[in-house]
Amino acid sequence: MSYSFLHSSDLHLGRAYGGFPEDIRGRLREARHTVITRLAAAARGAGAADVLLAGDTFDAETPSPETLRHALRAMAAEADIRWVLMPGNHDSLAASELWRRIKADSPSNLLVLTEASPVALAPGVWLLPAPCTQRRPGRDLTDAMSAATPEGAIRIGLGHGAIMDFTSDEGSAGIIPPDRAQLSGLDYLGLGDWHGRMQIGPATWYSGTPEADGFKHDTAPGALAVRIAASGAPAQAGMVPTGQFQWLRPALDLLPGEDTAARLSDILPPDARRRDTLLRVEAAGRLTLAERAGFEAQLAAIAPDFGWFDSDLSRLTTEVKADDLDLIDRGGALRRAADALLSETADQALAQADRDLAELALSRLYALVQEVGV
Amino acid sequence: MKIRAIELTNLRRFAGQRARIEGIGDGISVLSQPNEFGKSTFFDGLHALFFQPHRSAKAPVKALQPHAGGAPEAAVEIDLPEGRFRLEKRWLSRATARVLDASGRLIAQEDEAEAWIDRLIGQDLAGPSGLLWVRQGVLGMEPEGASAAEKSERERALHARRDLLSSVAGEIEMMTGGRRMDQVLARVNDALAKLATTTLRPRAGGEWARAVDEAATLAEQRAGLEVKAARLGTDLRQRTAITRDLAQCADPTARAREVEALTAAEQTLTSAERHAEQMAKAEGELRLARLSAGQGAEAISRLQQLQARLARAGIERDKAQQALTESEAVAQAAAGQEAEAVTRHETAREELQTLANRLDRAQRAQLALAARDRAASLAVEYERAERQRAAAEAHRADRSLLKVTRALLDLAEKAQAARDRLALQDEARLVSVRLNYQGEARVMIDGRPLPADGLRLRGATGLDLPGIGRMTIDPGLSAESDLAAQLVRADEALARALAACAAPSIAHARKALAETERLDAAIRQADDMLKELAPDGMAALQTCLAEARAAANGVEADPGEDAVQLQEALRVARDTEATALTLRREAETRHATLRETRAAREAALQSAEQALAAVQAEAGDAVDLAARLQNLTAAQPALAQAEAEATETLARLTADAPDLATAQAAVSRLRSVVEGRRRDLARLQSDLAGVNGSIGALADEGIEEALDELRGREATAAARAARYEREVKSLARLRSALDEARRAAREAYFSPVLREIDPLLSILHPGAALRIDDTSLLPTILTRAGQDEALDILSGGTREQLAILTRLAFARLFARSGRRVPMILDDALVHSDDDRIEAMFTALHRVAQDQQIIVLTCRQRAFAPLGGERLVARVEGA
Numbered sequence A: 001m002s003y004s005f006l007h008s009s010d011l012h013l014g015r016a017y018g019g020f021p022e023d024i025r026g027r028l029r030e031a032r033h034t035v036i037t038r039l040a041a042a043a044r045g046a047g048a049a050d051v052l053l054a055g056d057t058f059d060a061e062t063p064s065p066e067t068l069r070h071a072l073r074a075m076a077a078e079a080d081i082r083w084v085l086m087p088g089n090h091d092s093l094a095a096s097e098l099w100r101r102i103k104a105d106s107p108s109n110l111l112v113l114t115e116a117s118p119v120a121l122a123p124g125v126w127l128l129p130a131p132c133t134q135r136r137p138g139r140d141l142t143d144a145m146s147a148a149t150p151e152g153a154i155r156i157g158l159g160h161g162a163i164m165d166f167t168s169d170e171g172s173a174g175i176i177p178p179d180r181a182q183l184s185g186l187d188y189l190g191l192g193d194w195h196g197r198m199q200i201g202p203a204t205w206y207s208g209t210p211e212a213d214g215f216k217h218d219t220a221p222g223a224l225a226v227r228i229a230a231s232g233a234p235a236q237a238g239m240v241p242t243g244q245f246q247w248l249r250p251a252l253d254l255l256p257g258e259d260t261a262a263r264l265s266d267i268l269p270p271d272a273r274r275r276d277t278l279l280r281v282e283a284a285g286r287l288t289l290a291e292r293a294g295f296e297a298q299l300a301a302i303a304p305d306f307g308w309f310d311s312d313l314s315r316l317t318t319e320v321k322a323d324d325l326d327l328i329d330r331g332g333a334l335r336r337a338a339d340a341l342l343s344e345t346a347d348q349a350l351a352q353a354d355r356d357l358a359e360l361a362l363s364r365l366y367a368l369v370q371e372v373g374v
Numbered sequence B: 001m002k003i004r005a006i007e008l009t010n011l012r013r014f015a016g017q018r019a020r021i022e023g024i025g026d027g028i029s030v031l032s033q034p035n036e037f038g039k040s041t042f043f044d045g046l047h048a049l050f051f052q053p054h055r056s057a058k059a060p061v062k063a064l065q066p067h068a069g070g071a072p073e074a075a076v077e078i079d080l081p082e083g084r085f086r087l088e089k090r091w092l093s094r095a096t097a098r099v100l101d102a103s104g105r106l107i108a109q110e111d112e113a114e115a116w117i118d119r120l121i122g123q124d125l126a127g128p129s130g131l132l133w134v135r136q137g138v139l140g141m142e143p144e145g146a147s148a149a150e151k152s153e154r155e156r157a158l159h160a161r162r163d164l165l166s167s168v169a170g171e172i173e174m175m176t177g178g179r180r181m182d183q184v185l186a187r188v189n190d191a192l193a194k195l196a197t198t199t200l201r202p203r204a205g206g207e208w209a210r211a212v213d214e215a216a217t218l219a220e221q222r223a224g225l226e227v228k229a230a231r232l233g234t235d236l237r238q239r240t241a242i243t244r245d246l247a248q249c250a251d252p253t254a255r256a257r258e259v260e261a262l263t264a265a266e267q268t269l270t271s272a273e274r275h276a277e278q279m280a281k282a283e284g285e286l287r288l289a290r291l292s293a294g295q296g297a298e299a300i301s302r303l304q305q306l307q308a309r310l311a312r313a314g315i316e317r318d319k320a321q322q323a324l325t326e327s328e329a330v331a332q333a334a335a336g337q338e339a340e341a342v343t344r345h346e347t348a349r350e351e352l353q354t355l356a357n358r359l360d361r362a363q364r365a366q367l368a369l370a371a372r373d374r375a376a377s378l379a380v381e382y383e384r385a386e387r388q389r390a391a392a393e394a395h396r397a398d399r400s401l402l403k404v405t406r407a408l409l410d411l412a413e414k415a416q417a418a419r420d421r422l423a424l425q426d427e428a429r430l431v432s433v434r435l436n437y438q439g440e441a442r443v444m445i446d447g448r449p450l451p452a453d454g455l456r457l458r459g460a461t462g463l464d465l466p467g468i469g470r471m472t473i474d475p476g477l478s479a480e481s482d483l484a485a486q487l488v489r490a491d492e493a494l495a496r497a498l499a500a501c502a503a504p505s506i507a508h509a510r511k512a513l514a515e516t517e518r519l520d521a522a523i524r525q526a527d528d529m530l531k532e533l534a535p536d537g538m539a540a541l542q543t544c545l546a547e548a549r550a551a552a553n554g555v556e557a558d559p560g561e562d563a564v565q566l567q568e569a570l571r572v573a574r575d576t577e578a579t580a581l582t583l584r585r586e587a588e589t590r591h592a593t594l595r596e597t598r599a600a601r602e603a604a605l606q607s608a609e610q611a612l613a614a615v616q617a618e619a620g621d622a623v624d625l626a627a628r629l630q631n632l633t634a635a636q637p638a639l640a641q642a643e644a645e646a647t648e649t650l651a652r653l654t655a656d657a658p659d660l661a662t663a664q665a666a667v668s669r670l671r672s673v674v675e676g677r678r679r680d681l682a683r684l685q686s687d688l689a690g691v692n693g694s695i696g697a698l699a700d701e702g703i704e705e706a707l708d709e710l711r712g713r714e715a716t717a718a719a720r721a722a723r724y725e726r727e728v729k730s731l732a733r734l735r736s737a738l739d740e741a742r743r744a745a746r747e748a749y750f751s752p753v754l755r756e757i758d759p760l761l762s763i764l765h766p767g768a769a770l771r772i773d774d775t776s777l778l779p780t781i782l783t784r785a786g787q788d789e790a791l792d793i794l795s796g797g798t799r800e801q802l803a804i805l806t807r808l809a810f811a812r813l814f815a816r817s818g819r820r821v822p823m824i825l826d827d828a829l830v831h832s833d834d835d836r837i838e839a840m841f842t843a844l845h846r847v848a849q850d851q852q853i854i855v856l857t858c859r860q861r862a863f864a865p866l867g868g869e870r871l872v873a874r875v876e877g878a
């Protein structure tokens, strides 16, 4: 009587991505929606008919009617899959309108868990959910997982929130005991909240989000395909990738004389992946004026390859030598202005902001002189 | 190069003539000639020699031809480091050009001569001729006019300045960054202008402003959505609360329990109300029984009281009768005692009156006697007082006649002493004649013998000496002093003093003074006496006397009784009368009191009789009264029994009574509970409908997603605005660095020429400075007292002076670069007044120390103070 299912969480459907330009914003939202299809496929691939979603399926307490309707329709479309939905902190039971609407419009293959009481998923398989009652319940809801089930049943816990050892993705203190599975005699405890994938114990996992939503986690997004042979047998969890977009935040530590183009190409994904990649290059170290100008030009050249591109050069300092200034002019007023700006960049009597400004002005001067030519 | 001589032949004004200036010196040389002489012709000829090819027939050359026609010729003798040369040109017909050396040897001619001159120009003159040769009437820094020649001259001058400044200060392009600097600056300015205003605020329509506006707009939208989101949150919480309340409210078990409780309470209330009615009836019966019993007892009590009162009134009436009888007897006796006391008192009073009359008469007779004595003594006093008054009056009359006083007497005595002194002096001067007769014969004077004690002679006196004759003795001059006059004046003074004293002599006066003192004493004495006798005056004394006399006149006949004895008798009689009066009053009072007592007892009797009559009237027949009492007493036990039974019934009902108020309260409370729940249900359902509506509407808007999006977009816009701000700041910083560097470069570039101009400028405008434009390389701004002034708005004189000073400065720069070029001024300084012109002359001299300057002027007097060498133009037929 083995039982297989797919464990996922934190779909955050309807997430707005307001900080991104409009086109990528739309694509990111769309990718969150289509992950439903990818999850269904992953479940099928793993021979599972149940997809257990451990909270935060929806990003908002009252998502837009379209977000909700599209999600329910997409789930309904995967008719061979049963979707087991549990409230997380974003879509807690306090979001009464959301759950009212879900219940009102629920397809037949949707199982909504709004009570912290055991539910039979299959013969001899019991799910012990701990739905979030509030955004911050302030108590250990997983206590309910100690509820009794028939003798010899497979016990699967489904919870949402941070465990005691670390703070949640949202910064609130963890409250779930890390040994909850053992305490409540669970064969598997599937958790949501942490957007990266993480194993907490032999049978306790955070699945992470199936579609990445930021640069924070560097685990590849996916879902966990879990198989439990029998009550008391070790659960076997395997990752199935489901993510469409890649969020990369490579760091580059540069020094004068380096081939910045080569260093850059080392850290970039292959061309084919770039459209579905959000990339933020974080450069540190130092470069000469010319090298920096070159590096910035290289960055500007690759930027359009990506779904979204950004660079943070705030920790990259510009090293200016007399040779560099010669490239501006060997003498005369342009050189005099460059010299004045250079000395300002190193003037300890000035505020850092003014020194940075002088550095920026000097880089600009260099670039402009190159533009106008000799 | 230095010009030593200029020679023009058949050139313009000098038709058919040769004009020559020679002996031109190293420093300043002045050719001062009247206006029509043609000194500008020298300038033009010289200019043409250097710059018009001999084969040219262009307008400037044609302009050299005189009206009469013919070929104009010009020659110049110059000193070069290699020696002296003569340059000659002839234009238009048989045009030639020649260069000769000092010895007159031909060095070059025609085209070779032109090439020689070009070399000279290229080396030394091309620029300076435009720069340093000032044509008549040129006001500004550069030659004006639009002709090709004028333009090319301007160009030449600009190139000369550029060459000159570059040679002393480097390439201007190099120094100021030139075109690259301009392009960089233009791009910086373009970039800035796209984003920011001149004050570095976001420029409307620019990207920065757009980002700032977008952030603001998004913030506004976000705030609006946040309000809605907050409302949605509140609504959701409220709905949770309402739903919970509704569930509680609609609980059917609770409702059934409440209805059941209400029904039970209502039944309890009904039975309690019934019991209460029975109790009310029992209470009514008890009240009735009590009333009947009370009425019987009351009637008995009343009849018993009536009987007692009747008895008491009879006794009272008898007591009053007896008291009246006693009182009448006592009053009778008291009336007799009173009459007796009255008689005794009347007798005593008559006795007392008689004695009093006798005493009165005796006392009045005594008083009359005393008044007569007093009138007699007052009459004596009055007489004495009258005497004193008369005496004082007589003394005063005497005293008023005496004028002398102590002071007047002192004056008279002094006058007497003075007069006596003078008389003694006079006496001393008299001639004393004394004879001690030894015979009978006597010396006669005025027929009488000379007195034995001699004679004192005042004037010439004749003495008859019997038998001898007459001897005249004359005291002479000794009598002629003014003593006589003084004596007369002393006599007069004495007489006046005595007159004042009203006395014929001092002795009289002294006696009179003594008399006044005596009279004053007598007056005082009489006044004192009078005051003693009549202190209130004579009139008052007289009045007293009259009164005393009047009193004395009313004297009665003395009855001759002893007043003392009478008084004693009167005292005894008075005591007797008083005692009798006391007894009488006692008797009267006692009688009156007894009379009142009797009257009161009469009244008491009367009222006792009335009371008795009243009670008798009330009681009616006594037998009947007793019978009534008997009947009532017999009915009493039955009534008491009925009351006891009623009391017992009520007590039983009261003990069993349920609490009606509690039953009512319970019903009321339970009704309100049931009603309240019904109302709550209605209200909660209504509230829920409202909240549902609100939530439904808000949820349809997808507020949170929109809000999340707006927050992100707002942050992005704000970050973009911040980037633009930083961009603007860095561009502004770059621009200021570029501006500053270019300004510094210009300063360095122009500093050589400014160094030359400044000392010259300070001769005319101490403290002023010129600013040089980096296109024309000429001064364009004069700064005086911190004020910038464009040169072309200055007065003609100032412009002209600055133009010449600038040329002088450039001339010095040429000299500094090893090129000594003559400077030629043709009728310059026409606009300058005398003060300025002298300052300019000083400036010229300052430069002329190592500079050849040729000045052509028609203002002979004005230019006299310039000094320098005076040139003479000689003109002769050609």
Ligand SMILES: [Mn+2]
Pocket (backbone or CB within 6 Å): A010, A056, A088, A090, A169, A193, A194
């Ligand atoms: Mn989450």
